[in-house]
Amino acid sequence: MEERRPPQFRLRAIAILLGGICCDSGDGPAGCTADNNAIDPVAQTPSDRVEVGGTQIWRVRWDNPVVGAQYELPSIGYAIRQGYAWHYNKFDLELDLDDADPAHRLYTWPSFAGTYGDDEDMFQFESHGMKLEPMVDGEALSSIATASGIHDAWNGPELLLEDPLGNTEGRFQLDPAVGLVPLRVVVLHGGPLTAPGFFGPALSAGWLSHNSAELLIDDRWEGTKLTNTMAPYFPDFVETEWTHRPGTGQVASAPIAGGGRHMQPDRVFDQCDVQFRMLSYHTCQVPPDILYDSQCLGSLGQTGHANTVRNYVAENCDVPSDVAKVIFVGSLAGSNCFDGTLNGAQVRNDVLITNMFAGKTTLAHELGHLVGLNHTKTSGNLMAPGSGIVLDEEECSTANAVAHTMQAAYWD
Numbered sequence: 001m002e003e004r005r006p007p008q009f010r011l012r013a014i015a016i017l018l019g020g021i022c023c024d025s026g027d028g029p030a031g032c033t034a035d036n037n038a039i040d041p042v043a044q045t046p047s048d049r050v051e052v053g054g055t056q057i058w059r060v061r062w063d064n065p066v067v068g069a070q071y072e073l074p075s076i077g078y079a080i081r082q083g084y085a086w087h088y089n090k091f092d093l094e095l096d097l098d099d100a101d102p103a104h105r106l107y108t109w110p111s112f113a114g115t116y117g118d119d120e121d122m123f124q125f126e127s128h129g130m131k132l133e134p135m136v137d138g139e140a141l142s143s144i145a146t147a148s149g150i151h152d153a154w155n156g157p158e159l160l161l162e163d164p165l166g167n168t169e170g171r172f173q174l175d176p177a178v179g180l181v182p183l184r185v186v187v188l189h190g191g192p193l194t195a196p197g198f199f200g201p202a203l204s205a206g207w208l209s210h211n212s213a214e215l216l217i218d219d220r221w222e223g224t225k226l227t228n229t230m231a232p233y234f235p236d237f238v239e240t241e242w243t244h245r246p247g248t249g250q251v252a253s254a255p256i257a258g259g260g261r262h263m264q265p266d267r268v269f270d271q272c273d274v275q276f277r278m279l280s281y282h283t284c285q286v287p288p289d290i291l292y293d294s295q296c297l298g299s300l301g302q303t304g305h306a307n308t309v310r311n312y313v314a315e316n317c318d319v320p321s322d323v324a325k326v327i328f329v330g331s332l333a334g335s336n337c338f339d340g341t342l343n344g345a346q347v348r349n350d351v352l353i354t355n356m357f358a359g360k361t362t363l364a365h366e367l368g369h370l371v372g373l374n375h376t377k378t379s380g381n382l383m384a385p386g387s388g389i390v391l392d393e394e395e396c397s398t399a400n401a402v403a404h405t406m407q408a409a410y411w412d
């Protein structure tokens with residue numbers, strides 16, 4: 001029998017996974033140098049490490065923190081990133097999450113473009129889409145999510161990564177300063193609609209997929225591993241295809257139908273410690289004249305149609321009415337209507353976003369209304385015309401208070 005080479009992975013800085021690690025400077029044991037190790041190397045996840053009754057916990061102000069660690073790659077393996085695909089050989093590395101999405105689930109992979117040769121090297125690996133829930137009032141050890149690193153080498157057994165102190169788990173909590181707004185996403189489909197001067201194409205149930213919605217609201221993205229069974233790689237050669245996230249600029253974006261992009265509302269509302277959580281995802285087939293508004297009904301117009309959509313969904317789409325809905329529709333008035341088109345609307349406790357005319361800040365803007373914000377004329381403001389994303393202190397104070405109220409109504 002062929003001798004299996006034992007795992008030789010050395011962990012230099014996995015402190016992000018580790019609640020118990022103690023290191024205040026770079027002088028500690030290997031693995032203790034990354035005192036800021038819960039920070040996303042791309043997006044700078046904001047967090048503080050606190051100690052509660054001897055337990056080290058990362059208090060995070062993103063409800064979907066990026067968690068990851070630096071890993072020292074041994075000489076026996078390599079990984080190459082080509083486009084959004086990573087190609088691995090001879091090892092496997094994942095994070096096992098246990099969070100508000102109650103199942104443990106494995107997430108991969110590294111974070112930045114690069115090529116790793118046969119030499120030892122350092123690289124980041126990370127996981128997107130951990131879901132934190134609000135702490136229970138007065139219970140400092142409540143709502144803790146955990147992450148553990150797992151690796152196997154040469155297709156060997158999976159092993160837990162541990163730091164030099166023997167810690168194998170990182171612990172995370174949502175900072176109480178954050179107000180978490182629960183949402184249910186509803187994607188309407190149907191059509192086509194042909195009316196004088198207006199055409200609305202048929203939309204399939206998947207025009208905004210569950211994955212896209214999770215990416216947009218909860219920053220969940222991952223690579224899907226593909227195992228190459230061809231000699232001479234079998235069984236160790238692994239390929240990963242990213243589900244997405246094309247480009248992470250200052251404000252990350254997610255694809256929407258029609259080639260546009262929405263900014264992730266969480267990244268827009270970081271400035272107010274307000275975050276949004278998708279509790280569930282629904283699709284609903286509706287008549288073409290619900291999906292699209294081509295009527296330009298004078299006194300009713302866009303607003304009338306928005307109400308019609310909102311009421312239709314409430315009565316026909318079998319979506320719980322306990323929290324706000326984000327309803328993705330085709331249009332809210334045809335492009336030739338005298339009162340123009342709406343990119344989105346907030347109707348009572350729900351938000352409508354159009355497929356045809358939404359801009360990148362439409363979703364965040366309408367969610368701004370949902371958390372109590374009114375329009376302003378200040379240029380560059382999220383609530384002003386245009387595509388600004390700034391919110392001032394007073395707006396943040398309002399949004400945060402409303403978000404906490406909405407959070408309490410669902411979670412308390």
Ligand SMILES: [Zn+2]
Pocket residue numbers: 365366369375
């Ligand atoms: Zn508005």
